[in-house]
């Protein structure tokens with residue numbers, strides 16, 4: 755079943771992204787869509803997330819650290835690509851700063867950064883990355899970008915609907931970075947072939963990404 759969309763606050767558009775400009779629905783149903791995502795987050799996910807802020811915060815910390823890891827992994831996989839390192843090194847640093855910020859909030863609240871079972875989302879997206887080069891590079895950038903775009907969309911939702919002022923501030927501060935990170939991965943992807951090919955592959959991966967979120971996972975997670 756196609757998930758119901760939930761209202762999303764105005765969102766910045768990463769540079770160079772196809773259809774990146776946000777659109778606003780009629781006033782009766784003010785919905786701003788993150789257009790490079792094939793489907794918006796469901797109201798069921800938002801309800802679950804708002805009802806379980808603690809595990810979501812722990813998962814958020816893990817996600818920030820993983821995002822830094824993805825950028826570092828790409829730097830190690832393509833060690834001679836100076837242009838890649840020039841954008842992914844600061845991105846990785848920024849993700850670690852986000853991790854530290856979430857970690858500090860967890861500590862202030864006396865919440866342990868315990869391990870959490872991972873939803874299928876990350877592994878299922880990784881499985882879509884083609885194994886041969888140069889397709890592997892393109893898919894890796896696009897998948898990383900889609901995860902950033904989804905993070906941006908969900909942080910915008912939480913910043914708007916969360917009633918906890920500290921959490922609202924956290925999400926509001928971080929969401930613009932995640933949109934920018936999509937832009938970074940999009941610029942890397944654009945180098946990998948004709949624009950039409952890159953856009954077509956983004957469309958395929960975005961559809962798969964949305965399909966993975968069609969069923970709500972039993973546990974609240976940032977990407978489930």
Ligand SMILES: [Fe+2]
Pocket residue numbers: 818821848849852928931932
């Ligand atoms: Fe981040």
Ligand SMILES: [Fe+2]
Pocket residue numbers: 821849902905931932935
């Ligand atoms: Fe990010």
